[in-house]
Amino acid sequence: MLDRIGDRWSVICILHLGEHEVLRFTELRRLISGISQRMLTVTLRDLERDGFVARKVKPVIPPHVEYRLTPLGRALMENVRSLCQWANDHQEAVRRARESYDARALQDVSS
């Protein structure tokens, strides 16, 4: 299951669905700028398969498909969100660590 958490697009999808209750395919596509429609399709199918997202098709023309989090998906979203929150709070520390590491690496090369 950690695969899904480790997947960039899955996380972003879940986060957006967490703030919007229900979203159509194209709405999600617009929210997640940069995602290809192929990856959105694949990601949503995987999330649906795992029981995190519910997909409802309204049989009209043109097609109308809604996505929303299941209770399980909402629970996952809470966890993911708090992890993202933590990541956000400490990203500055990581940035500094990287800078100092890279600086040391440069030193080691020149010596």
Add this chain to the structure above:
Amino acid sequence: MLDRIGDRWSVICILHLGEHEVLRFTELRRLISGISQRMLTVTLRDLERDGFVARKVKPVIPPHVEYRLTPLGRALMENVRSLCQWANDHQEAVRRARESYDARALQDVSS
């Protein structure tokens, strides 16, 4: 930073370092059966670069290198562990969701 959380080997490394305080390269390698020495090297260097892991080299022959979590790394580990805990608690639900999805998918094909 979510890259690191999403990386399978990073998560496993962090978890092991969370229960062992300090580990040598080969000890980690043995604990994480299945990892190649290349990926262990790469993973540890990335974790060190991000400031999650401290690497201490004792200049003896043969080499003796120790890895341990930094305070930042320990904080990350707590988060990761609770997420893994959640994942574990709900993996059965996911398994069922997948089964029912796959069953439905088969139906749809045959109809």
Add this chain to the structure above:
DNA sequence: CAGAATCCAGTCGGATACTG
């Protein structure tokens, strides 16, 4: 012991074109 370097097969994901 703890890596570094190289090679290479497999996978991922973007771009594009087509459809009910």
Add this chain to the structure above:
DNA sequence: CAGTATCCGACTGGATTCTG
């Protein structure tokens, strides 16, 4: 609108070999 299908370049990570 909401996909599916195909092609293909890029990156990933394992296996292997070599080193202080």
